[in-house]
Amino acid sequence: MISFIDLFAGIGGIRLGFENACNTFGIETKCVLSSEIDTKACETYELNFGEYPSGDIYQINEIPRFDFLLAGFPCQPFSYAGKQQGFGDTRGTLFFEIERILSTHKPTAFLLENVRGLVTHDKGRTFKTILTNLENLGYGVDYLLLNSCNFKIPQNRVRLYIVGILGKKPRLTLQSDLGSADSHIFKSSNTQLDLFKEHEFQLVRDILETTPGEQYMCSDDFVRKLSKVVGTNYESLHGYRLIDYRGGSSIHSWELGIKGDCTSxxxxxxxxxxxxxxxxxxxxxxxxxxxxxxQIKTFFDKPHLLDTIQSLVDKGYLQKDDDKYNPVCGNMSFEVFKFLDPDSISITLTSSDANRLGIVQNNLVRRITPRECARLQGFPDRYICHPNDTYAYKQFGNSVTVPVVEAVLKDLLDNNQESLGFTQLDEACG
Structure with missing residues (x-):
């Protein structure tokens, strides 16, 4: 049996991946401590694991013996610590609490998850400090940058996974792979080369619910505004972003008439x-x-230019400052800010706007559902979403992709049985 602790647990995505991996090898697991400060995340955690996590990690001092530490630790800015210590120390950050627990309890192994930007933060000095401090605690350490879209999950989500074993460098067969830079590149590079059968990629269409509730349909007013741009063929919205400061595959507030109808x-x-x-x-x-x-006349010089500009200023699409003009590019609170392409992968889910991702299905315009967000993170359909959609969207946007965690841990368990002290794995697998 492997006993473990689940720190910064969120809704338990890392735990779920860990338990799935261990189950593959016939290894029983026991969670001896979970910790999370977000009360709504704790409610979802309890719905699925039957336990309400402990609170603030700063206040946790008594921990039963455990073998494995799991932590999707928040990436606090290290700027303050850096100014004080020249990145020679991590005190004052949440990562220091992980160091404290590892130093005190010396578990056999750990898995840490974070955003990809941690690797390059402060020109790499922050990450180097973290790796050095883990090694100074006696752990052999390795890390991977992996994209969820390479693990049968239709989401472009690159995350950092750090693994460590006490007294031994981990052996891994997985290799870092950033995947496609965006959904357009994914679609053009993979569909044209017919790589789906080889890699068993999934697409957004594979995770859609067949009968989503009426509450996820976009309002009639918003759909009418979209009709000004695309007519009634709403499927032409696939892959489009609603944003005011970019061109390309974008729809803008002035095209929709958000602040008032505009002339051609x-x-x-x-x-x-x-x-x-x-x-x-x-x-x-x-x-x-x-x-x-x-300057404007160098690319747009028409007889009624001044009238056109003044009308746009009056409507609020354009602002004048010191005889210069600039689009008003604030958040226009579109019901949907991005329509996913069902024949590609999703953009990265985030906690702030997962509720405003859209899809056109059977020519109906709607937002994706919390269950679809869960599927985009690889949570099984048996997983219970928070009953309040607002919290469910936020939680899945802030979670890990379960199958990626599972794959990393399977690789770790499979290739480091002796170091981990689980030499019976071969028998369990056989």
Whole structure:
């Protein structure tokens, strides 16, 4: 039996992957401690595992003996610690609590999960400090950057997985793989090369519910606004983003008439402004530049230009500042900010906007459901979602992809049986 603790447990995604991996080898598991401070996440955890996690890790001092530590620790900015210690120390961060527990209890192994940006934070110094500190505690350490889309999950989600074994460098056969940069690249590179059979990729269409509830349908008003752009063929929305400061496969607030209907010339002007304001000849600001009337005339010079500009200023699509013009590109609170392409993979789920991902299914425009979010993270349908959709969306957006965790741990268990002290694994598998 492997006893384990589940820190920063969230809704238990890492635990689920760990238990699945151990079950593959016939290994019984026992969770001796779970810790999470988000009360709504704790409610979901209890629904699925029958236990309500302990609270703040800072206040946990008594921990039963355990073999394995699991932690999807938050990536707190290390800037303050860096200013004080030159990244020679991790005190003041939540990672230090993991170090404290590892140092005190010396479990056989651990798995840590985090965002990919931790690897490059502060030019890599933060990550180097973390690895060095783990090694100084007596652990052999390795890490992987893996994309969920390579594990039969239709989501573009790259995460960092750090594994360690006490006194021994882990052997892993998995290799880091960042996958496709976005859903468009995934679709063009994989479908055209017919790689789906080889890798058994899943697509967004594979995780859709057949009869989603009426509450997930977009409002009639929003659908009418979309009709101004695409007519009644809503399936042409596949892969489109609703955003005001980008061109390409995007739909903008002025095209939908969010702040008021626009003429065809006003729409043409705004789209032209979006397409041209990033050009280097106007400057190097990342999100585009405020342009003078003279600069605007270099790409859009029509007889009624001043009237067009003033009308857009009056409606709130354009702002004037020191005789320069810039689109008003705030969050327009679209019901959907991105329509997923059913023949590709999803963008990365996040806790803040998983509830505003859309899909067109049978030419009906709707938001994806919490259950579909759960499937995009590889949770089985037996997993119970929080009864309040608001919390369910947030929790799945903030969770791990269960099959990736499972794959990492299977690899660790399979290739390090002697180091982990589970030499009976071969028999269990056979």
């Amino acid at each position: 010339e006003e729409i043409e002007f705004m789209n032209s402004l979006i397409a041209n304001r990033r050009k280097k000849k106007f400057g190097t600001h990342q999100d585009g530049k405020k342009l003078t009337l003279e």
